[in-house]
Amino acid sequence: MSAAVRVFLVLLLAYFLSYFFRATNAVISPDLRRDLGLTSAELGLMTSLFYLTFALVQLPLGGLLDRFGPRFVHPTLMLLGAVGALVFASAQSFAALSLGRALLGVGFAAALMGALKAFSLWFPSSRYASVSGLYVALGASGAIAASSPLAWLKEQIGWRGVFEWGALVIVLVALTVALGVQNTPKGTPLPQSKPQEGAGVIWKSGVFWRIGALNFVLGGGFLAWQTLWGGDFLYKARGMGGLEVGALLFAFSLAAVLGYLLSGALADRLGLSRVLLAASLGFALGPLLLALWPQMPLPLLYLVYLLMGFTGAFNILSLAQARLSFPTALTGRAVTAINFLGFIGVFLLQWGLGVALAWGYSTALLLWSGLLFLALLGYLPLVRERPL
Template structure:
């Protein structure tokens, strides 16, 4: 097997786990409410802590990846995630549950960023968008595993058992990354940023803020919905059971996998900003449909979830655009900065949606999200016709 393919596949195992663990709460939310008595605001805050710690780690992570590469940085963080899974499994109150969730976020903070750094050296820039989107598409199958399969597994061993066994799997995959991943092709060292050419160049760029704002609301909102509120919405507004919810989440996640697969190819052929711009408007349409018509017929509901899953996955193009907009020596810093914006978006939107829906219901929460999406898309507008 070519070394580049091995690097891709080993890192993919870790990303699969990242997607699985971030999405579990959408299925186990009723169990957490029943066992620990969580309110909607507590459920939203606890779930969003994965993304808060994940986002905060992005700030030093970019420099660490640019300097040391993903081979050891990534698995070292994963061991923290394994500890988080054990703590989550043993939790008897909101505080301990939150600690476990927060450590899981730290543990998987490099699952995508480490891979994107590695791919910038192992694959040519002309294939970067398609390789990255393929990686995310395959890794996003972790969210499929966290839908109907998780609902079944939870019935067999309980939600605590899922996390206990999950901790062991995390440790094994961390070992595989340390042993099976090389930072760069033989004879090629990691590029070093020039003095004065670090993170400040990125954060002062208008291009960064236009991409970052879109990733905050589109990428952040997509994950906030997929990993918690998409399930809760069905429990609350439709009165569905766990297996019915799992089936709709399966449709959402399967559509997201297809979106990840096709987004890079479409971007390479039609122009990345143009494709991202159109996908964002289509995603907004899906959110608006759920806000205005919660009682829609079931086939249409499946269609709305599939539409949001498919087009929401195009948020990965924000990261590819960051890779192409800044020098290779700054790849780690650029993509982690954009990723930071996305995951801070997940944290604030997931928590904030819990607060708003607790006070005013899903109509208001989804309406506010729609308005934020429209503002971010309009802010991105000057980039939509640029050729990348």
């Protein structure tokens, strides 16, 4: 096994856990409502805290990864995630649940960004989109594990048991990352940015804001739906049971894995910005259809969930586009800045949809659809000017 492949596989273990823990609340939300009496607004806010803390850590994380590399930065954060899992497992109040969820977000903040920084040094730039897409596709199987398998597991050991055992697994994987990952190939130093090449170059870029706005509503909305509201919609608007919900979320996540697998190859072949635009248009049809026809027949509902899962996964291309739009020395800061906007989007959309549910799911979904189409209009000039 080559050193590059070993780095890829070890980091993949951590990303699998990141996806699993971010997605658990979609399946255990009825248990949390029952055991702790949470309202929709509280459930949305508590779940979204994973993404708020995740996003806030992105701001210093990019500089830390550019300076020190992912080998120790990533597992140090993961240990905080293990503490968060234990706090969540023992929580008896909304506040304790929120603290545990927030710490989990901190713990996995480098799971993707650390890997993307490593890949920029271990793999050639021509393979960056494909390697990144493969990484996210395989890691997204954590969301599959958090669908039907989690629905079965929580019936065996309870949702608290899932998080107690999960904390131990997080610690073991953190140690594996620290011992099994090298920042760069042997003899290759970490590239350092010049004084004038700071984060300001990124945040002042119009290209950055067009990519970031799309990632805010596409990547943010995709995860908000996959990890909470996609399940809650089925429970509340469709009156489904846990195993039925798990099956639809399984289909969504399986389609997402396929999307991640194909996104890089299609981008390399057809042009990154064109593929991202087309996928975003396809994804935007999902919430629009659910808003206008919430009681559609079950086969069509499966098709909509498959469509949203497959096309939503193409949000990973926004990170690859950021990587290709800025110098290598700024890779960490460029991708974490785009990721910051995406996860702020998850936080605000997950919380905001919970608030908007006071007017029903149709209204909330129509608002989200409107934001998606506005972001697509803003992104369109990149397809015309920069067909990466």
